[in-house]
Amino acid sequence: MxxxxxxxxxxxxxxxxxxxxxxxxxxxxxxxxxxxxxxxxxxxxxxxxxxxxxxxxxxxxxxxxxxxxxxxxxxxxxxxxxxxxxxxxxxxxxxxxxxxxxxxxxxxxxxxxxxxxxxxxxxxxxxxxxxxxxxxxxxxxxxxxxxxxxxxxxxxxxxxxxxxxxxxxxxxxxxxxxxxxxxxxxxxxxxxxxxxxxxxxxxxxxxxxxxxxxxxxxxASLRLGSIRRVRVRVDDADAAEVSAALTALAGVEGVEAPGRGLLTATIEGAIDPFVKAISRFEVHELTVEEPDLEESVLRLYGDNREGDDREGGR
The missing domain is CATH 3.40.50.300 (P-loop containing nucleotide triphosphate hydrolases)
Structure with a gap:
C-alpha cells in the first residue's frame, strides 16, 4: 500500500x-x-x-x-x-x-x-x-x-x-x-x-x-511521558527529611525547598519510588505534571540545535 x-x-x-x-x-x-x-x-x-x-x-x-x-x-x-x-x-x-x-x-x-x-x-x-x-x-x-x-x-x-x-x-x-x-x-x-x-x-x-x-x-516507546515535575507539601518539621529522601532517589533531580514545607523536583523514569519515599510522611499537597515538550525532547534526546540551524521560531 x-x-x-x-x-x-x-x-x-x-x-x-x-x-x-x-x-x-x-x-x-x-x-x-x-x-x-x-x-x-x-x-x-x-x-x-x-x-x-x-x-x-x-x-x-x-x-x-x-x-x-x-x-x-x-x-x-x-x-x-x-x-x-x-x-x-x-x-x-x-x-x-x-x-x-x-x-x-x-x-x-x-x-x-x-x-x-x-x-x-x-x-x-x-x-x-x-x-x-x-x-x-x-x-x-x-x-x-x-x-x-x-x-x-x-x-x-x-x-x-x-x-x-x-x-x-x-x-x-x-x-x-x-x-x-x-x-x-x-x-x-x-x-x-x-x-x-x-x-x-x-x-x-x-x-x-x-x-x-x-x-x-x-x-510509549519514545518515553516522552517519563519526565515529570512534582510539587509536594508536608509539615515544616518533615521538609528536610523529605528533601534528603528524595535527593537519594535515582532519577530525581533538582530538589528544592522554597519553604513552608514545600518541595519541588523533577523525576525521570518510574514514579513509584518517589511515591513510596513520601508515603511515610503526612502529605498535605501533591501535584504531578509533565514539563513542556521542549524540555522533554531536549532532556531525552539532547540539545541538537546548532546556532545557525534555526527556522525563525517555526
Whole structure:
C-alpha cells in the first residue's frame, strides 16, 4: 500500500541556514501521525513543503502518491489544512466563508451535504457561524479554520498547531473529531508542541529537533511521558527529611525547598519510588505534571540545535 506521505532525504535551506536536514518521513494511510518538537525545530517548514507552499532544496516528497509540485489544485482539494498562523478577516459571516470554501475544496458529495457537515461541526465546537468572521475571537476563528479543513472529508488532514487558542473542552472535542476521521479511513498529520495532545491522538510520532528527526515510533516507546515535575507539601518539621529522601532517589533531580514545607523536583523514569519515599510522611499537597515538550525532547534526546540551524521560531 502506498504511503499517504513519503518524504526522502528532504533538505530545505534558507541562504546559509539549513532548516531541514536529510528528513525521512513516512505516514501510513488511515493513521494519525504526530510531528512534535520545540519551536524552531522545522515542523512548519516540513508541512509547508508537503503542501507546495515552499519548495525543497533537495530530496523527494510524495503526498497521496503525487509530487506536490505537480499535483496542483486537484491534489490540494484532497487535503484539509489548518496553518499554524491562521488569519481570517472580512465582513462575511462564518457560513458565507465556509460556503466559499465548499466550492473550492473538492467536495466528496453535494455542496449542501458539505455545508450541513460544517453546521454540525460548528455546533460541536460551539462557534456562532452567523457572526461576521472579523468579529470572532482568536479561538472562534480557529474553530472556523478547523471546520473548513474537516468539512469536505479530505483523504489527508495536515494540521499545524490546530488547538491554538482553544479551551480544554473544545480541545477534547477536536480529539474526538480526529478519532472519527481515522475510523473513516482518513489520514492525519498533526503537528503540535502539546505532548498530551499527541499522546491521546497519535498512532505514531516523530520527534523533530533542529531540522532532524531524532526519534520515531509510538509515544510509549519514545518515553516522552517519563519526565515529570512534582510539587509536594508536608509539615515544616518533615521538609528536610523529605528533601534528603528524595535527593537519594535515582532519577530525581533538582530538589528544592522554597519553604513552608514545600518541595519541588523533577523525576525521570518510574514514579513509584518517589511515591513510596513520601508515603511515610503526612502529605498535605501533591501535584504531578509533565514539563513542556521542549524540555522533554531536549532532556531525552539532547540539545541538537546548532546556532545557525534555526527556522525563525517555526
Amino acid at each position: 502506498t504511503d499517504a506521505i513519503d518524504v526522502r532525504a528532504l533538505h530545505k535551506r534558507y541562504g546559509r541556514r539549513t532548516a531541514l536536514h536529510a528528513l525521512d518521513l513516512q505516514v501510513r494511510p488511515g493513521s494519525v501521525f504526530g510531528l512534535i518538537g520545540p519551536n524552531g525545530a522545522g515542523k512548519t517548514t516540513t508541512l509547508r513543503t508537503l503542501l507546495d507552499v515552499i519548495r525543497p532544496s533537495s530530496g523527494t516528497v510524495r503526498v497521496l502518491g503525487e509530487d506536490p509540485r505537480r499535483g496542483g489544485p486537484d491534489l490540494r482539494r484532497r487535503i484539509g489544512y489548518v496553518p499554524g498562523e491562521l488569519h481570517l478577516e472580512g465582513r462575511a459571516s462564518g457560513h458565507r466563508l465556509l460556503s466559499f470554501y465548499a466550492e473550492v475544496s473538492g467536495m466528496t458529495g453535494s455542496k449542501d451535504a458539505v455545508l450541513r457537515t460544517a453546521r454540525e461541526l460548528g455546533d460541536r465546537l460551539g462557534v456562532d457561524l452567523d457572526r461576521p468572521v472579523r468579529t470572532l475571537s482568536k479561538g472562534n476563528k480557529q474553530k472556523v479554520g478547523l471546520i473548513q479543513a474537516f468539512m469536505h472529508r479530505p483523504e489527508l488532514l495536515i494540521l499545524d498547531e490546530p488547538t491554538s487558542g482553544l479551551d480544554p473542552l473544545v480541545q477534547r472535542e477536536f480529539l474526538a473529531m480526529v478519532r472519527e476521521v481515522r475510523e473513516a479511513g482518513q489520514t492525519v498529520l498533526l503537528s503540535s508542541h502539546v505532548l498530551s495532545e499527541i499522546q491521546q491522538a497519535a498512532d505514531e510520532v516523530a520527534v523533530l529537533a533542529a531540522g532532524r528527526i531524532v526519534a520515531e515510533g509510538d509515544v
